[in-house]
Amino acid sequence: MKLVAVVDATVKLPELEDLTLYRSAASIPFAGRYRLIDFVLSNVVNSSINSVGVFPSYPFVSLMDHIGRGKSWDLDRRRDGLFFLPVSSKDIGQMSVGAFPALAEHMNFFERSRQEYVVITNCFTVCQLDFEDMLESHIRSGADITEAVSGETSLKSYILKKELLIDLLHTYRDKQIFSIEDCVKRKKNSYVFGTYEYTGYFAIIDSIQSYFNESMALLDKEKRERLFLQGRPIYTKVKDEPPTRYMVGSSVKRALVANGCTIKGTVQESIISRAVTIKKDVKLDHCIIMQKCTIEEGCDLAYVIADKGVHIGAGVVLRGTAEKPIVLRKGESVSKEDYR
Incomplete structure (x- = not known):
């Protein structure tokens, strides 16, 4: 696979504060037996990506305990696999996906990766995004950066060449662009921007209200079937517990x-x-x-x-x-x- 994945678990969501006092948003329980990060990690492995960097910020003990070495997602590999890359940077935007100061702390991860392209995604968008299909669309379009959207809504997932990302990590302060999300929003003329239209189920969990509403929505069988697709399972940490x-x-x-x-x-x-x-x-x-x-x-x-x-x-x-x-x-x- 030509893609290496960056899962940004650093984004602060103030309206989820009651659920994130002791954990990051990525490890918030959802739909009974899952955590929010399970959905993006499952998208990654279902898209045949086997090199993943998870970038968390404090507090991340709960997240570390949940994902471990990535065994539940078949990412505990000798080559590539899952990399847990904590960040200490303090100038990370409150709602900015793919913050360059955070990614730059682990420049070595990108420089050593063998993949040509990078997908940068978040932990608070629950969906069934196919990054293989998105990459094919990105290459066909000739864009420098492709953003996943559903209608007018950004899903805050982005694909670009690794060499372009490395260049942005070296020059972001001079260009005054501080995240991949910021770069796409500002749409500076030096880059060509494209979009990838996603038509499946999605839910953006960025507040207590959206968390409650989207959780209750999954009680509807039709909506559950749109999220939990045959052939694209959602994986989670396995726990040996008896039936209810x-x-x-x-x-x-x-x-x-x-x-x-x-x-x-x-x-x-x-x-x-x-x-x-x-x-x-x-x-x-x-x-x-x-x-x-x-x-x-x-x-x-x-x-x-x-x-x-x-x-x-x-x-x-x-x-x-x-x-x-x-x-x-x-x-x-x-x-x-x-x-x-």
Whole structure:
């Protein structure tokens, strides 16, 4: 394959702050059993790319734990494979994909790679982008830089020649262009810009509201089938957990439930991650419950996002709205006294 991939996990998304206090956006759980980075890494390997540089910024322990050496994506190779390339640069734009100061910290990665072209992509666009097809379109067009779009929406994925990227990394300060996204937005005359039209499913997760809306949208079977395609699987870290147990008296309707859970209550229109415990007489409606949460007896929750390891005490009643879901932060413990 002619492509080396750059997965930019440095982009800061302030409107996701409640979910990124202890992790980067790339490792936010999504659709029950996945993390956001799973989708871009799966796009990469499904496009026959076997050399990938993941550029994370602090905090990245959660991300490191999830992707490891890339075994779940068949990227743990002696030649090429997955490279974890943390960055320390402080002049990275808040919403700028492919920040040159960050990439320049690992110039050696690009200089040593054998591939002729580079795809620079992000972790917060969930889609099924075919980078092989995008590269063919880029070469046919004769453009210097090609951007993936869906209608008027940028998917913030870019292809260019590696030698052009290296030149940009050496000269970005003089040219006052600080990222590949910035370069495309400014469209300076010295380069030819092209677009690649993507027609499949996509979701941009850049706020709590978009995270909630796009998560709930996947309860629709038709939308799930547009994202989870046959022949282009979404890979994730494998965990050996037992099947979910649905106990006598439980009721689950229109929900996505991962493995390892124990459910005794009522769940509807909700997404439940791995190893969640939902006890007797609990009612969940339009909730996102992340892994290893415990919800004690008699709770009534609607439009709630509970991050990993949240404990909700007996009898707690929490009611958010579709426009403003309640977010419980990672490891938080909630009792009735907290919401009197």
